[in-house]
Amino acid sequence: xxxxxxxxxxxxxxxxxxxxxxxxxxxxxxxxxxxxxxxxxxxxxxxxxxxxxxxxxxxxxxxxxxxxxxxxxxxxxxxxxxxxxxxxxxxxxxxxxxxxxxxxxxxxxxxxxxxxxxxxxxxxxxxxxxxxxxxxxxxxxxxxxxxxxxxxxxxxxxxxxxxxxxxxxxxxxxxxxxxxxxxxxxxxxxxxxxxxxxxxxxxxxxxxxxxxxxxxxxxxxxxxxxxxxxxxxxxxxxxxxxxxxxxxxxxxxxxxxxxxxxxxxxxxxxxxxxxxxxxxxxxxxxxxxxxxxxxxxxxxxxxxxxxxxxxxxxxxxxxxxxxxxxxxxxxxxxxxxxxxxxxxxxxxxxxxxxxxxxxxxxxxxxxxxxxxxxxxxxxxxxxxxxxxxxxxxxxxxxxxxxxxxxxxxxxxxxxxxxxxxxxxxxxxxxxxxxxxxxxxxxxxxxxxxxxxxxxxxxxxxxxxxxxxxxxxxxxxxxxxxxxxxxxxxxxxxxxxxxxxxxxxxxxxxxxxxxxxxx
Amino acid sequence: xxxxxxxxxxxxxxxxxxxxxxxxxxxxxxxxxxxxxxxxxxxxxxxxxxxxxxxxxxxxxxxxxxxxxxxxxxxxxxxxxxxxxxxxxxxxxxxxxxxxxxxxxxxxxxxxxxxxxxxxxxxxxxxxxxxxxxxxxxxxxxxxxxxxxxxxxxxxxxxxxxxxxxxxxxxxxxxxxx
Numbered sequence: 001x002x003x004x005x006x007x008x009x010x011x012x013x014x015x016x017x018x019x020x021x022x023x024x025x026x027x028x029x030x031x032x033x034x035x036x037x038x039x040x041x042x043x044x045x046x047x048x049x050x051x052x053x054x055x056x057x058x059x060x061x062x063x064x065x066x067x068x069x070x071x072x073x074x075x076x077x078x079x080x081x082x083x084x085x086x087x088x089x090x091x092x093x094x095x096x097x098x099x100x101x102x103x104x105x106x107x108x109x110x111x112x113x114x115x116x117x118x119x120x121x122x123x124x125x126x127x128x129x130x131x132x133x134x135x136x137x138x139x140x141x142x143x144x145x146x147x148x149x150x151x152x153x154x155x156x157x158x159x160x161x162x163x164x165x166x167x168x169x170x171x172x173x174x175x176x177x178x179x180x181x182x183x184x185x186x187x188x189x190x191x192x193x194x195x196x197x198x199x200x201x202x203x204x205x206x207x208x209x210x211x212x213x214x215x216x217x218x219x220x221x222x223x224x225x226x227x228x229x230x231x232x233x234x235x236x237x238x239x240x241x242x243x244x245x246x247x248x249x250x251x252x253x254x255x256x257x258x259x260x261x262x263x264x265x266x267x268x269x270x271x272x273x274x275x276x277x278x279x280x281x282x283x284x285x286x287x288x289x290x291x292x293x294x295x296x297x298x299x300x301x302x303x304x305x306x307x308x309x310x311x312x313x314x315x316x317x318x319x320x321x322x323x324x325x326x327x328x329x330x331x332x333x334x335x336x337x338x339x340x341x342x343x344x345x346x347x348x349x350x351x352x353x354x355x356x357x358x359x360x361x362x363x364x365x366x367x368x369x370x371x372x373x374x375x376x377x378x379x380x381x382x383x384x385x386x387x388x389x390x391x392x393x394x395x396x397x398x399x400x401x402x403x404x405x406x407x408x409x410x411x412x413x414x415x416x417x418x419x420x421x422x423x424x425x426x427x428x429x430x431x432x433x434x435x436x437x438x439x440x441x442x443x444x445x446x447x448x449x450x451x452x453x454x455x456x457x458x459x460x461x462x463x464x465x466x467x468x469x470x471x472x473x474x475x476x477x478x479x480x481x482x483x484x485x486x487x488x489x490x491x492x493x494x495x496x497x498x499x500x501x502x503x504x505x506x507x508x509x510x511x512x513x514x515x516x517x518x
Numbered sequence: 519x520x521x522x523x524x525x526x527x528x529x530x531x532x533x534x535x536x537x538x539x540x541x542x543x544x545x546x547x548x549x550x551x552x553x554x555x556x557x558x559x560x561x562x563x564x565x566x567x568x569x570x571x572x573x574x575x576x577x578x579x580x581x582x583x584x585x586x587x588x589x590x591x592x593x594x595x596x597x598x599x600x601x602x603x604x605x606x607x608x609x610x611x612x613x614x615x616x617x618x619x620x621x622x623x624x625x626x627x628x629x630x631x632x633x634x635x636x637x638x639x640x641x642x643x644x645x646x647x648x649x650x651x652x653x654x655x656x657x658x659x660x661x662x663x664x665x666x667x668x669x670x671x672x673x674x675x676x677x678x679x680x681x682x683x684x685x686x687x688x689x690x691x692x693x694x695x696x
Contacts, residue, residue, distance in 0.1 A: 152597065202649060212564060
């Protein structure tokens with residue numbers, strides 16, 4: 001371990017010890033659930049039941065209960081599918097890509113973001129299955145020997161690629177998440193006293209012991225899984241975009257789709273993480289671990305990916321004209337000025353214009369503003385998919401088949417229902433699972449904890465003793481200097497700040513950042 | 519023969535590392551170190567070899583690629599060569615570009631799951647396994663160095679205890695295992 005530059009803002013505020021980290025993160029599991037939790041889960045449960053009811057009605061009656069017609073044969077179902085998959089991109093990105101880049105701030109959000117990913121991908125997977133109309137033969141998408149002769153699935157089809165991509169993504173994400181959870185379940189197992197909880201967590205923890213070799217393996221498994229998940233996360237949304245890009249529909253068959261979809265997915269995923277985490281940190285009093293700086297980092301990702309998405313929209317528009325293909329040109333002109341202009345301009349406002357407000361430091365460090373923005377971005381990203389899908393096909397080649405899509409109550413019900421199911425799953429996760437990686441947070445306490453960095457409380461004098469402790473990593477010392485010098489350009493130094501003990505309330509962290517600016 | 523085990527407990531990762539260094543310098547063999555999170559740099563001190571799980575993952579991945587290739591070649595080329603949109607599947611080689619996504623996904627699938635499963639088996643962590651950490655606090659904020667008399671034939675228990683007491687321990691426990 002080497003001393004982190006003083007310029008870097010501590011990731012763990014207050015005066016925390018290892019014990020405090022365990023206590024803070026397990027507290028919501030050990031204590032009684034607050035009233036708000038019961039209200040939220042009942043509400044989500046109701047929506048979920050409504051959604052299940054709609055799905056049952058749809059399966060019993062047929063896809064005709066959706067507002068689809070012979071021109072718009074793909075609408076809300078695929079829009080919702082892509083929307084949910086997109087949301088499901090932040091978790092793996094945070095845990096895999098940021099792990100490879102050794103971004104320590106990811107530890108505040110990775111566990112909850114991965115949970116979000118897994119639940120979101122579940123919701124996404126539901127839509128193609130429902131759209132088959134016969135949910136019970138959903139397994140036909142896999143290449144299984146069957147009674148119809150040599151009837152194999154088509155490996156040339158992007159829809160099959162999607163099957164493999166989504167199922168691989170889901171199962172690898174689940175394994176990655178669970179491997180990280182095992183040591184934390186062990187921590188809970190060794191603390192809880194109620195017999196049922198003890199039994200449950202001891203089964204969930206798989207008998208984890210925390211020996212040196214086990215930790216050595218843990219770190220390598222995390223690293224290699226991150227290495228595998230990184231190309232996976234990019235491949236998944238690329239393949240989702242192939243569903244459109246490999247077709248010959250004007251407005252769909254553009255080569256820009258894969259990078260544009262991936263950026264969009266990260267964009268919406270981070271927005272959803274913001275929405276959920278801003279509530280979670282407040283409800284569980286985890287402000288010391290996830291504070292304004294973390295939110296700002298996430299907002300920087302949002303502005304970057306949001307700008308990539310913006311450039312992609314404009315490139316698409318330009319190329320449609322520049323290509324000289326009149327169908328292509330019309331498809332895009334029709335998007336912006338046709339009957340769906342309102343969807344196009346909602347998308348443009350929410351995804352391109354509004355994230356640019358994050359260039360202002362005041363706004364990107366404001367938690368209230370971030371929360372509002374995160375919801376705007378998610379609305380915008382839903383419209384993006386809607387615009388791509390519906391507006392590209394609603395005006396067919398023959399004007400007699402031009403049409404307009406109206407969602408029915410089943411369309412809306414299924415969509416709202418998936419949000420309900422997602423909410424139920426997420427609330428259960430938040431109640432019974434450790435929402436932050438306890439073990440991993442402990443590894444960064446000494447290097448990034450406020451008390452250790454500024455030398456007070458538990459960390460008093462630590463770095464005076466240990467600064468010259470390691471002789472083996474001069475290379476990383478050097479690196480940290482470079483990082484520090486880059487950082488100074490953007491972040492004003494806060495070296496002289498007095499130690500902020502127990503000063504972790506939202507308002508005070510905001511004040512803190514205001515002071516920094518001055 | 520009854521074996522004696524000494525558990526020395528510490529409350530900090532750095533002191534644990536220093537203690538392990540001290541004990542090893544006396545020629546003591548440290549059987550195991552239990553900690554609530556990975557202590558970086560302790561493996562070379564107590565002689566834990568670097569894991570070979572990475573190599574495993576590579577082998578599982580290669581196996582996945584091969585399996586996917588064999589399966590796709592059989593299904594798409596040999597058993598029922600589909601002809602879609604006038605683009606027939608006559609040879610694996612000419613059609614490979616459109617198989618790449620699934621080849622990749624299946625490689626990742628096999629590598630990740632194979633590695634995860636091997637990891638769970640090697641750590642002896644499976645559903646229903648009993649916890650083997652000596653003290654429940656080792657998953658919270660305590661660090662335990664385990665010394666087995668069986669592994670340290672040259673020394674007496676008293677000698678080992680004396681050396682352990684030279685380090686910054688917070689608790690010391692001796693157990694006899696039959």
